[in-house]
Amino acid sequence: MSVSEDRLKSLLVQGLAGDATAYHVFLKELSAHLRAFLRGRLTRLPDEVEDLVQETLLAVHNQRHTYDAGQPLTAWMHAIARYKLIDLLRRRAGREALNDPLDDEAAVFAASDTEPADARRDLAKLLEKLPDRHRLPIVHMKLEGRSVVEAARLSGMSEAAVKVGVHRGLKALAAMIRGER
């Protein structure tokens, strides 16, 4: 547990300072922990696990500026995962009655599960619904791995607009996920 805390924390701190490789490894390892954590708590809703992993990853990314390096990563991560889990259960409340314990903070990094099931929601389809000013920068930069300069040239947007487009687009994607359930 504490090994994961230290390792993931240093990866995230490097990522926030601009190290994209470290940030990639962080997200990858985090997704495995999240999968195990959520699978253990959604035993009655196994089909929802991968969707919620993706939703939580997106939230972690969109809210990464709220992480304070002086704070344990476990506490921050658990609060986000728990918030998204409760959000899901609340939306489903009435249809399902669940009594799984949610308060075990230490459990968030206790296990790791690298076998993703298929997500039911297709984020690629949601991505297509975004307006061009958000979609094009994401497609060029994030999916095709191009630089800001190239993405700006390909989309006919300014470099500043490309950066803002990626940022706003990922936020809009999270909002679409929230709204669709």
Add this chain to the structure above:
Amino acid sequence: MKTDDLITILASGAAVEPHAWQRRYLLALGWGLSFTMLLMVILLGVRADSAEAVHFPMFWLKLAFPSVLLMGALLATVRLSRPGGRLGRAPLAVAAPVIAVWLISAMVLINAAPAERQQLIFGNTWMSCPLTIAALSVPLFGALIWAMRGLAPTRVALAGAAAGLLAGAGGALIYALHCPEMGAPFLGIWYVLGMAIPAAMGAVIAPWTLRW
């Protein structure tokens, strides 16, 4: 889309501006308080006898009380704005000035002649005071909700209440420059009520406005 593809999308460009959220709160406080001050000066006016009032300790207590409470509420707001943030001693920092004013009020009331007590409690403006404080807190309240929407509170209702209380304390601080009342018990009842209104409003609207 596979989770690994999503990770690839997210992974490029992780760098964040340091201190972005501190700047957000400074902006919200600056604009909110300036606008409230403008509203007070235009709609209510600074109290006419300000020049004499500065010689009374009560004038300063009326400014100190919301100022100290504002600090406590700011601490709570900032801590509750982020996932997993812990309140720590922030509730104590909010409660301490209220308890101090209540103790001073009790002493004032005990020492006052029975005939004076009603005036000390109700003054001349008790009916308008709480609602005016609540109304003056609106600009700061809006600015703070804007700031908080850029962050990620996980205890949403509590975070909304803290932001409301902070806005209420800002409103009370500026209202004190207009308010002619000079009784500590007045402060302990009507000012506290005036600040409690936006705090309650914050808790009520937070689930809609602060979701992320």
